[in-house]
Amino acid sequence: MPDGQVLEFEDASKTFGRVAAVSGLTATIEPGVVTGFLGPNGAGKTTSLRMLLGLIRPTSGRARIGGKAYADLKDPLRTVGAALEATSFHPGRSAANHLTVFAKAAGIRRARVDEVLGLVGLADVAGRKVGGFSLGMRQRLALATALLGDPGVLVLDEPTNGLDPEGITWMRTLLRMFAREGRTVLVSSHLLGEVQQTADRLLIMSRGRLVYAGTLEELADPGESAALVDSPDRAALTEVLRGAGWEPEVLRSGLALRGVDPVEVGAVLAGTGVPLSLLTRRGPELEEVFLDLVNGVRAPRVTGAPVAAAEEAASDEPPQDDAPDTPAGEPGPTTEAPAGEPGPTTEGDGR
Amino acid sequence: MSLARATSSELSKQFTTAIWWVLAIVLAVYVGISAAGIAAAIGAAASGVLTDTAGMDLPEGSTGMLYSVATTVGYVFPLLIGTLLVTGEFRHKTLTVTFLATPRRGTVLWAKVLAGAVMGVVYGVIALLVTVGGVAGVLALFGQDPELTSPDTWALLGRILIAYVLWVLVGIGTGLVIRNQVAAIVVVLAFTQFVEPLLRLGGSFVTGLADAARFLPGAASDALVGSSLFSAMAAGPDALPWWGGGAVLLGYAVVPLIIGHIFSWRRDVA
Numbered sequence: 001m002p003d004g005q006v007l008e009f010e011d012a013s014k015t016f017g018r019v020a021a022v023s024g025l026t027a028t029i030e031p032g033v034v035t036g037f038l039g040p041n042g043a044g045k046t047t048s049l050r051m052l053l054g055l056i057r058p059t060s061g062r063a064r065i066g067g068k069a070y071a072d073l074k075d076p077l078r079t080v081g082a083a084l085e086a087t088s089f090h091p092g093r094s095a096a097n098h099l100t101v102f103a104k105a106a107g108i109r110r111a112r113v114d115e116v117l118g119l120v121g122l123a124d125v126a127g128r129k130v131g132g133f134s135l136g137m138r139q140r141l142a143l144a145t146a147l148l149g150d151p152g153v154l155v156l157d158e159p160t161n162g163l164d165p166e167g168i169t170w171m172r173t174l175l176r177m178f179a180r181e182g183r184t185v186l187v188s189s190h191l192l193g194e195v196q197q198t199a200d201r202l203l204i205m206s207r208g209r210l211v212y213a214g215t216l217e218e219l220a221d222p223g224e225s226a227a228l229v230d231s232p233d234r235a236a237l238t239e240v241l242r243g244a245g246w247e248p249e250v251l252r253s254g255l256a257l258r259g260v261d262p263v264e265v266g267a268v269l270a271g272t273g274v275p276l277s278l279l280t281r282r283g284p285e286l287e288e289v290f291l292d293l294v295n296g297v298r299a300p301r302v303t304g305a306p307v308a309a310a311e312e313a314a315s316d317e318p319p320q321d322d323a324p325d326t327p328a329g330e331p332g333p334t335t336e337a338p339a340g341e342p343g344p345t346t347e348g349d350g351r
Numbered sequence: 352m353s354l355a356r357a358t359s360s361e362l363s364k365q366f367t368t369a370i371w372w373v374l375a376i377v378l379a380v381y382v383g384i385s386a387a388g389i390a391a392a393i394g395a396a397a398s399g400v401l402t403d404t405a406g407m408d409l410p411e412g413s414t415g416m417l418y419s420v421a422t423t424v425g426y427v428f429p430l431l432i433g434t435l436l437v438t439g440e441f442r443h444k445t446l447t448v449t450f451l452a453t454p455r456r457g458t459v460l461w462a463k464v465l466a467g468a469v470m471g472v473v474y475g476v477i478a479l480l481v482t483v484g485g486v487a488g489v490l491a492l493f494g495q496d497p498e499l500t501s502p503d504t505w506a507l508l509g510r511i512l513i514a515y516v517l518w519v520l521v522g523i524g525t526g527l528v529i530r531n532q533v534a535a536i537v538v539v540l541a542f543t544q545f546v547e548p549l550l551r552l553g554g555s556f557v558t559g560l561a562d563a564a565r566f567l568p569g570a571a572s573d574a575l576v577g578s579s580l581f582s583a584m585a586a587g588p589d590a591l592p593w594w595g596g597g598a599v600l601l602g603y604a605v606v607p608l609i610i611g612h613i614f615s616w617r618r619d620v621a
Contacts, residue, residue, distance in 0.1 A: 046621075047621070050619070050620070050621065053451060054450070054454050055447060055450055055451075055619065055620040055621075056619040056620065056621060057619060070454050071454040071455060073454070076451060076452065076453075076454055077451065077452050080451075082451055084447055085444065085447070087444055088443065088444040088445050088446075088447045088448055089443065089445065090364075090368055090439065090443045090445055091443065092368040092369055092370070093364075093367050093368050094367070097363070097367035098367075100363060100367070101360050101363050101364050101367060102360065102448055102449075102451075102452045104356060104359045104360040104363055105356050105357055105359075105360035105449070105452035105453050106356065106452050107356050145448060
């Protein structure tokens with residue numbers, strides 16, 4: 001197996017006509033970990049991956065694999081395995097023949113075709129035409145194509161699309177295994193939940209720009225936990241909480257007070273006689289942070305990038321878990337939220 | 352090395368879907384029946400069966416004209432194969448994987464040209480087998496000489512093979528320029544089956560057009576082969592010499608190949 005390579009985007013931009021698909025993407029993807037590449041549809045993920053693979057020429061900047069452009073790789077399929085879309089097959093060609101065609105182009109022995117077919121669980125349908133394949137089978141075949149050269153780098157665009165739950169679990173296990181072997185694994189998805197259990201590092205794109213680069217743990221700001229409280233008598237509870245100056249959010253599981261320590265809530269409620277059925281701390285919702293980043297509600301945080309560092313300093317002063325009270329008047333990024341958005345403002349009120 | 356691999360990959364693309372043998376069968380039936388049918392008509396006329404007169408020899412050049420049915424009637428097949436060889440990649444988006452395996456796009460295009468040349472030979476051989484088999488068989492039936500021992504005949508058969516290779520390359524160029532597969536097929540069929548025959552027919556009546564009509568691709572192909580059903584039916588100015596026809600046909604391959612390489616092949620693959 002070839003070694004994992006470092007993938008680099010160096011201020012890469014791509015403009016289609018007047019549409020900026022990717023703007024100034026600078027990022028480094030290290031081997032040995034799974035890197036999740038996140039963003040809603042149209043955020044520029046696929047364009048970025050295609051720039052990395054030499055399929056799209058950047059308007060400016062560049063993308064490198066182990067310091068080289070894709071076209072300059074000596075043995076591309078043995079260096080990088082890519083699965084970009086589950087539709088790039090000739091429907092009239094069998095799965096085994098599809099793989100053979102590209103094995104020949106890379107000088108890969110025929111036996112490897114059967115190996116990868118077995119690896120992705122398609123050995124039984126090797127001789128069947130791809131036109132009759134389900135989306136999940138096509139995804140597996142796309143992965144098999146990527147694995148043909150036993151490459152040190154795997155670049156997979158939405159690989160779990162169309163897979164059943166069992167297939168998704170299988171894919172996750174496989175990706176983790178590849179990373180453990182020291183390969184570079186870059187996986188795109190438009191859902192955080194898809195990569196949450198797989199990815200060690202995240203790159204999040206929105207509208208062509210990188211809005212987050214860092215670990216999954218860093219994504220969640222511990223200062224954004226909430227107190228979750230509930231009572232059989234919700235009306236009374238709500239009244240008390242409002243009296244204390246909080247604005248509770250009504251959830252199915254109870255009332256949430258963003259940025260409030262449960263200890264405080266307990267202290268306030270102790271003498272009121274409101275019976276409690278629940279009082280707990282709810283961790284920060286990664287999904288919310290993700291959506292806020294994507295929607296531009298939250299300021300970008302790109303570790304190591306000088307521009308983002310300044311903005312980050314304001315919001316990312318990590319308060320201790322037990323002391324969520326940050327100094328009053330802290331200009332958090334949440335102040336940028338449009339008026340009328342209840343979420344971020346409660347946080348301010350709570351302080 | 353990488354060109355050899357890419358060419359072998361391109362060839363296995365050709366032989367791993369059904370289209371190559373479907374087209375080969377249609378070609379064999381269409382060309383075989385046309386050649387044998389015309390041979391039967393000419394053979395019957397010459398032998399006196401139709402007119403009840405005494406038998407005579409075939410008119411000069413008849414066998415060459417009969418064998419050239421392989422190109423005159425059959426050239427649309429190598430042209431189609433060449434077109435599909437490129438547009439299939441656009442249509443099924445397989446270009447992505449092709450370029451991932453061989454990122455040097457010039458190498459991929461050269462591989463397609465080489466694989467296309469092989470396909471040209473394959474189709475050319477099939478066309479020659481059915482044409483020569485059909486024509487010689489029918490002529491023998493009427494007691495006529497198929498002239499298969501003549502070196503001129505064999506030179507003509509060789510030029511038919513060259514024409515088939517060139518037509519595949521014209522198809523590759525066409526597919527590069529007209530990337531939409533359906534549009535490319537429509538253009539190829541409309542031009543070869545309708546537009547060019549009309550232009551050539553017009554050329555045989557209008558003096559000014561005649562010179563220009565010699566440079567149409569089908570006319571160039573006929574000139575390369577050195578004989579044609581078409582020129583036998585419609586008298587016009589002297590055709591181009593065989594090498595001249597070959598050069599013109601090569602031009603019809605090379606010009607779109609270069610244009611396509613610059614403006615189409617190097618485009619982003621999204």
